[in-house]
Amino acid sequence: MSTSAREQYIKDGYIVVRNFFTKEEIKAIFDEARGVFAYQIERATGTKVDINNQDEFEKGMYEFFEKDFEAFVNTGKQVQHLVSLHRLGTDERITKYLQGLGLEYPIIAVRPAMMFNSPNLAKKKDYWKLGAHQDWRGGQGSLDSIVMWFPLVDCDTDLGALQVLPGSHKRGLFSGTDVDYISSIEEDLPEDEFVQLELEAGDILIFSTFTVHRSGTNVTPHIRWTSQFRFNNLTEDTFVDRGFPLPYIYKPTPELLFPGFPKQEQVEEVFK
Ligand SMILES: O=C(O)CCC(=O)C(=O)O
Numbered sequence: 001m002s003t004s005a006r007e008q009y010i011k012d013g014y015i016v017v018r019n020f021f022t023k024e025e026i027k028a029i030f031d032e033a034r035g036v037f038a039y040q041i042e043r044a045t046g047t048k049v050d051i052n053n054q055d056e057f058e059k060g061m062y063e064f065f066e067k068d069f070e071a072f073v074n075t076g077k078q079v080q081h082l083v084s085l086h087r088l089g090t091d092e093r094i095t096k097y098l099q100g101l102g103l104e105y106p107i108i109a110v111r112p113a114m115m116f117n118s119p120n121l122a123k124k125k126d127y128w129k130l131g132a133h134q135d136w137r138g139g140q141g142s143l144d145s146i147v148m149w150f151p152l153v154d155c156d157t158d159l160g161a162l163q164v165l166p167g168s169h170k171r172g173l174f175s176g177t178d179v180d181y182i183s184s185i186e187e188d189l190p191e192d193e194f195v196q197l198e199l200e201a202g203d204i205l206i207f208s209t210f211t212v213h214r215s216g217t218n219v220t221p222h223i224r225w226t227s228q229f230r231f232n233n234l235t236e237d238t239f240v241d242r243g244f245p246l247p248y249i250y251k252p253t254p255e256l257l258f259p260g261f262p263k264q265e266q267v268e269e270v271f272k
Contacts, residue, residue, distance in 0.1 A: 001100035005017070012164075013168060013169030013207060013210065014164050014205060015207075016199060016205050016206075017204050018200075018203050020093065020202065021088070021093075021204070023201050023202045026150070026152055029084050029085050030201070031051060032079075033079040033114060033225070034057060036078055036082070037064070038060070041057075041063070044064050044071055044072075045060060058222060061120075061223060062120045065121050072121075080113055081111070082114075085114065089108065098146065101144075103146065103233035104234075106232070107233070108229075108231060109139055109231055109248075111250075112228065113230075114152075115225070115227070116223045116225050117129070117215065117224040119218070121223065128215070129160065129214075130214055131182075131214050132185045132189055132213070133182045133212070133214065134174065134185070134210050135182075137173065137176055138182060139230065141209070141232035141245070141246075142232040144208070145230065145232045145236075146206055146230070148204055148229040148230070148231070149207070149228050150228075151200070151201060151203070151225065151226045152201060153224070157196050157198060159216075159224045160215055160216035160218035162216060163213060163216050164195050164197065164205075164207060165190070165193055165212040168210070169207075171210075174186075174187050174189075174212065189212065197216075209230075
């Protein structure tokens, strides 16, 4: 990493790295994620969709969302568990870059996320367009923790790429609402200082978890696909002193289980 990249990160609280990944690496994950949705679209709507036909696939996504919301949410969770996505998140290029930014001992803060933002796929606005917030409020990892945000498709202003407030990371925590899905900033922010970013598939945005950011507005009829990786630095003093807190809980949710499933014959069928 160049000294200027590090300096820019320190000054602005974010940096965009062009072509960090190859377009092919990103496309492979994007194809796989749509393929996973395509299975369930076919089951829920009865229509087999071609993932490479954008209109057909997106129509299938919107119908699936309407027809079987629970399965849609489950499928959204499954794509966050793609081995290929996790493999990318543990890539040495990432670890090295983070070390270059000063995270001496990078450690995964939370499992990778994948988002598919569209007003047609959201029951409330926050689920497709997040207001200004700081990720640190909900994560409370190391003080130098970072977010790596990257689109799976070319993401311009019209598709609602992220907007950041340069230098806001140095202000520490702004006052915000209690953490729910996120904690929204309650202070007035300088509207004209937000920077609208534009990234292509393969580019990444790295920002401090203190950097104020928000979603742009997706004014297209298309879905905005992105992923995020989050990292802490295990050697940051206050993280050590606070006993390595990890507030993300990961446990079975009884309401999401199928009571009485499976029957013994179904298990026997698997192991016959
Ligand atoms: O992608 C977005 O629009 C919001 C993402 C975000 O705010 C985050 O990852 O913290």
